Amino acid sequence: MHFEFKVEGGNFSRAGFPSSEVKKRLKQLNVDGSVIKRTVVALYEAEVNIVAHAYSGVISVDIDAGKIIITLADEGPGIPDIRKAMEIGYSTATPEVREMGFGAGMGLSNMNSNADKLEITSEVGKGTTVVITNYFHE
Amino acid sequence: MNVSQLAEKLGLEIYGGAKGLDQEITGGYTSDLLSDVMGHARAGSIWITLQTHKNVMAIASLKELAAVVIVKGYLPEEDMLEQSNIEGIPVLGTHEEAFEISGKTYKLLHKK
Ligand SMILES: Nc1ncnc2c1ncn2[C@@H]1O[C@H](COP(=O)(O)OP(=O)(O)OP(=O)(O)O)[C@@H](O)[C@H]1O
Ligand SMILES: [Mg+2]
Numbered sequence: 557m558h559f560e561f562k563v564e565g566g567n568f569s570r571a572g573f574p575s576s577e578v579k580k581r582l583k584q585l586n587v588d589g590s591v592i593k594r595t596v597v598a599l600y601e602a603e604v605n606i607v608a609h610a611y612s613g614v615i616s617v618d619i620d621a622g623k624i625i626i627t628l629a630d631e632g633p634g635i636p637d638i639r640k641a642m643e644i645g646y647s648t649a650t651p652e653v654r655e656m657g658f659g660a661g662m663g664l665s666n667m668n669s670n671a672d673k674l675e676i677t678s679e680v681g682k683g684t685t686v687v688i689t690n691y692f693h694e
Numbered sequence: 695m696n697v698s699q700l701a702e703k704l705g706l707e708i709y710g711g712a713k714g715l716d717q718e719i720t721g722g723y724t725s726d727l728l729s730d731v732m733g734h735a736r737a738g739s740i741w742i743t744l745q746t747h748k749n750v751m752a753i754a755s756l757k758e759l760a761a762v763v764i765v766k767g768y769l770p771e772e773d774m775l776e777q778s779n780i781e782g783i784p785v786l787g788t789h790e791e792a793f794e795i796s797g798k799t800y801k802l803l804h805k806k
Contacts, residue, residue, distance in 0.1 A: 572752025662729035
């Protein structure tokens with residue numbers, strides 16, 4: 557099963573829609589509840605990072621019998637130092653974004669602990685690609 | 695204890711999401727940082743916060759929280775309320791600060 561979502565930078569009002577769609581599909585497929593919970597946390601954080609930090613992006617979701625692979629590719633400023641960005645508390649979020657309660661610098665850490673496999677590649681000035689893989693069985 | 699019992703005991707306003715008032719409360723989490731809640735709140739908890747926008751409901755729904763309590767008399771934005779009604783997750787309110795309402799909620803939930 558394959559489906560896609562477009563993400564618009566700066567538009568917080570739609571944030572969360574892809575996660576709730578993925579949640580529905582995984583429930584229909586009777587995927588284990590704890591796998592669903594982890595997947596939507598990782599996806600939501602990755603989506604909000606596009607909204608908060610990039611200009612636009614596409615989320616591609618692939619589901620087969622054993623796993624879900626979510627690829628989030630954005631056009632944006634990129635991440636100069638991914639290891640530093642992963643540190644809890646590191647954030648370049650704007651004051652407006654922080655006022656909403658985003659920008660704690662915890663999103664990447666949440667993605668890391670809720671994805672079985674997390675791959676981040678980024679090119680400064682071009683964009684960032686995040687791939688989240690979660691397996692349905694141990 | 696369910697959401698409507700808690701609302702009654704603590705005199706909370708009920709702004710929306712009435713469909714979810716029967717939901718059992720199994721714990722609570724107090725934070726204004728959305729990623730903190732995303733990472734650490736447990737399903738069935740009530741979320742005590744001063745945030746009043748729609749993204750709060752997206753997180754409450756994804757995390758399967760029981761209800762949101764807005765502190766200090768702040769009012770939920772219109773699209774937050776709309777989402778609360780769609781999801782059936784109650785948005786409640788109090789004039790108290792997070793410290794007070796968290797303490798009272800904790801006491802109620804841990805009473806034998
Ligand atoms: N898609 C992205 N494009 C550009 N920069 C990014 C992207 N994702 C993350 N970053 C950078 O990494 C930093 C840390 O990201 P992280 O998600 O951990 O925290 P945050 O988004 O700042 O705050 P929070 O997620 O807690 O709301 C961001 O502040 C930003 O500088
Ligand atoms: Mg983030």
